[in-house]
Amino acid sequence: MSGAQSTMQTPNSRREARLIQFKIGLRRVVRNPSTLVGGLLVLTLLVMALIAPLIATHDPMAQILTDRLQPPSSAHWLGTDQLGRDIYSRLVYGAQPTLLIVILVIAFSAPFGLIIGMVAGYMGGWVETLLMRLTDIFMAFPRLILALALVSVLKPGLTNAVIAIAITAWPSYARLARAETLALRHADFVEAARGLGQSGRKIVMGQILPLCLSSAAIRATLDMAGIILTAAGLGFLGLGAQPPMAEWGAMIGTGRDHVFDAWWVAAAPGVAILLVSLGFNLLGDGLRDVLDPKHHD
Amino acid sequence: MNRVSLTLAATLISVAAGIPLANAKTPPNLLVVAKNIDDIVSLDPAQAYEFTSGEVVANIYNKLVEYNPAQIEKIEPGLAESWKISDDGKTITFKLKSGVKFASGNPVRPEDVVFSLRRVIVLKKAPAFILAQFGWTADNIDQMVKKVSDSEVSVSIAENFAPSFVLNALAARPGSIVDEKEAMKNAKDNDLGNAWLSRNSAGSGPFALRVWRPGESLVLDANKNHAGGPPKMNQIVFNHVAEASTQRLMVESGDADIARNLGPDQIAAVKDKAGIKVETYPQAALHFFSFNLKHDKLKNPALWEAMRYLIDYDGIANTLLRGQMKVHQTFWPSGFPGAVEDKPYKLDVAKAKDILAKANIQNLSVDMDMISSAPFTDIAQSMQATMAQAGIKVNLLPGTSAQVITKYRARQHEMMLLYWGPDFMDPHSNAKAFAYNVDNSDGSPQSTTTWRNSWAPAELSARTRAALVERDTAKRLDMYRELQRDVLKSSPWVMTFQAQAQVALRNDVKGFIHGPTNDLVLYRNVTK
Known part of the structure; x- marks a missing residue:
């Protein structure tokens, strides 16, 4: 604990300590405008995805060929695409696959990476060598290229895009968890737990994991921007979400053909991807200030 | 796909940075065509089976009989001046025009016709089936296609198919007549010149291949020995441009005389621009x-x-x-x-x-x-x-x-x-x-x-x-x-x-022929 906090309040119980910690964190988030903006952007994405049917003005799939490539107007707030579909409505519905991809990829890759990293760090020896070299192999590939190769082998689609991105996303968590574990492996409380006869599995899950979580959470938030970009890249190349699903990357892909005459078709989803990625990055930075004890000023 | 997006990115960057796209007119006796040409596999008429290679072959080689691109139902004399169908309908005798020369200067002989049709069957590449329908095989081709005299060739078919069907098939791409002496001079390992002809030409048509750089450009030179006199254009340059938006910019700025792969939205955008006309075929x-x-x-x-x-x-x-x-x-x-x-x-x-x-x-x-x-x-x-x-x-x-x-x-x-x-x-x-x-x-x-x-x-x-x-x-x-x-x-x-x-052309381009297939896209009459 840093000096700044102890001068403010002295907690009387573990629970109170956590509450105080949370309050300080929250204050730090609110005080930092960029974190606040990031948080609001992410919140907007969440809300958009959840209540898409309520705020969309049109059916995102409904085609009116005679209304194709209409510029933004009061009838179509962000214009229409090459099949006469309302871009605003497609943008709103497009938040769903975007969010889904982010959540699923993190849900697959973070736990997997953490376990690999913690096992490697705690066991050491040949297990560590094997696991970490495996991690290195995966890290050696450029992320988008590896995802592209995987998707083309697996057949294009949303599910396979998630699998491909998850496979490319886990190594950074493994690295992180291993580094944390190495630092903690001989800490007093770990030695104490071992002395009390706890099994390796219990020590890893009970003593080490909780201390890895905060850095993993920061990593995950910062990663989300990258995941969105990779997913959009796959969609752009026709390897992600398949038509007629509204997905931002695929929307840019089709808008490419019309970029000189109907800029809004590609611009609207492009700006959406930019804002959401920015949101996750800002939020991640802010979370690091809050959660990472080494970062406290 | 990556190349496509790279091209677009490069274009966008140059547009955004305000770098003026060169606005020079193309030289007066040179025609620049912006087209996606990365489908070409081979320019040998016995192998060419892609859209662009068909078009290139059509401008380099002649056939015995040819289509009139304006009236597709009419078969017209090509290298043959006349033909006679036997009573049983199974043999057609072609009389060759005299004095016709290949780009090399060699005269067009009956031997060249026999060689060209035979090599399609022997090489057995993708378009070979068009001639193989006549019942031709590597074993019987020597009996089916024969030199009759110094100016006549006879072509036989296994069954009495309709003569119009036979002539139509002979007017197709594999019916192109190749200069035997040039091809055999460059033959390797019994390939009848296939490897060499894939990237060189030996025809009697209005143009000859100067160079083909895959994925980059293809240049045709006027054939000075062409029977009807050389074409007006000294050179036709095909620039490989994959992205339709880039083709549009090129024809707008005058960097290209013809843009061949524009989508409906690019066509709509250039249609009313001064100096550009859009034609539909x-x-x-x-x-x-x-x-x-x-x-x-x-x-x-x-x-x-x-x-x-x-x-x-x-x-x-x-x-x-x-x-x-x-x-x-x-x-x-x-x-x-x-x-x-x-x-x-x-x-x-x-x-x-x-x-x-x-x-x-x-x-x-x-x-x-x-x-x-x-x-x-x-x-x-x-x-x-x-x-x-x-x-x-x-x-x-x-x-x-x-x-x-x-x-x-x-x-x-x-x-x-x-x-x-x-x-x-x-x-x-x-x-x-x-x-x-x-x-x-x-x-x-x-x-x-x-x-x-x-x-x-x-x-x-x-x-x-x-x-x-x-x-x-x-x-x-x-x-x-x-x-x-x-x-x-x-x-x-x-x-x-x-x-x-739908093709966008600069206003001064005249005489461009675009028939219903790529084999009938002809540059021989183009002026500007």
Whole structure:
């Protein structure tokens, strides 16, 4: 604990300590405008995805060929695409696959990476060598290229895009968890737990994991921007979400053909991807200030 | 795909940075064509089977007989000045024009004709089947094609096919006459000059190949020895430009004289620009989607009928593709002798629902393979939406051309969205593809739409066969008309559109000929 906090309040119980910690964190988030903006952007994405049917003005799939490539107007707030579909409505519905991809990829890759990293760090020896070299192999590939190769082998689609991105996303968590574990492996409380006869599995899950979580959470938030970009890249190349699903990357892909005459078709989803990625990055930075004890000023 | 986006990125960056795209006019006797040319595999007429290579070969080589691009039904003398058909209809004797020379300066001799037709059969590359239909094999070709005198060649066929069919096939790409002396001088390992001719030329046409740099450019030089005098343009330069938006910028700025691959939206954008004209040429290519009868759920003819009412033909042709396609529903393209123009089907969801209900077809979900580029992606999504209105769920499976076609040839698709271009300008070319299949076994793959969708209509096959040997031309065309009407009524595919090429040219370009196929895109009369 840093000096700044102890001068403010002295907690009387573990629970109170956590509450105080949370309050300080929250204050730090609110005080930092960029974190606040990031948080609001992410919140907007969440809300958009959840209540898409309520705020969309049109059916995102409904085609009116005679209304194709209409510029933004009061009838179509962000214009229409090459099949006469309302871009605003497609943008709103497009938040769903975007969010889904982010959540699923993190849900697959973070736990997997953490376990690999913690096992490697705690066991050491040949297990560590094997696991970490495996991690290195995966890290050696450029992320988008590896995802592209995987998707083309697996057949294009949303599910396979998630699998491909998850496979490319886990190594950074493994690295992180291993580094944390190495630092903690001989800490007093770990030695104490071992002395009390706890099994390796219990020590890893009970003593080490909780201390890895905060850095993993920061990593995950910062990663989300990258995941969105990779997913959009796959969609752009026709390897992600398949038509007629509204997905931002695929929307840019089709808008490419019309970029000189109907800029809004590609611009609207492009700006959406930019804002959401920015949101996750800002939020991640802010979370690091809050959660990472080494970062406290 | 990456290259496409890179080109676009480069263009965008240069536009955004305000770097002026060079605004120099092209030189007066040089024509610059912006085109996607990365489909070329080989420029040897015995092997060329792609759109661009067909076009290049057509400007380099002559055939014995040739099409008149303005009147496709007319076969005109090419290297042959006249021909005589034997009484049994099995032998045609061609008399060659005198004094015609190849670009090398060598005279065109009967030996060259024999050599050229023989090497197509012996090399047995993709287009060889067009001549092999005559019953020609590597073993009998020496008897079938013979030098008769110093100015005559005789061509024999195994059965008494209609003479118009034989002449049409000889006017197709593999009928191109190659300079034997040049080809054999450069032959390697008994390849009859195939490797050399893939990247060089030895023809008698208005142009000769100067250089082809794959994925970059292709340059044709005027042939000074051309029989009708050299063409006006000293050089034709094909610049490889994959991105339609970039082609548009090039023709707008004058960097290119002709832009060949513009989409409907680019065409709309350049149409009213000063200095640019847009011309539309009807094409022979037909667009359709098919049902693979290997799947029981797709075997019901009621489904085929209902689907004919679930396409927004007019919306797609007039609004989505604005003039790049027109509605066409029979298997032989309009503008060709024997074509039937009937268009009985229109978008009618209620009628389709009715047909489906009577046939008790419910909850149908079906996969449709398609090429993931314009215009297929837009057409497919429009069809997907209208079919959904009648309760048919279509899952689109986009892929590259190669992936999609490989799957189609292996008969592994459910539904397939694709197009078909005739290999030669005789109705048999398409009748064979859409009404003839006598061996439906997996072991004998045919490059026909019937076999690929596992449909073997015995009665139609017999009638296709009968039309092929009918020697009365008027009667023969009537037989093809009947075939088209019957296939239109009931077949496991829905013919939807006929392609139209839209080309943007600088105003000063004149004399550009764009016939209904790429073999009839000719630069010999171009001036500017």
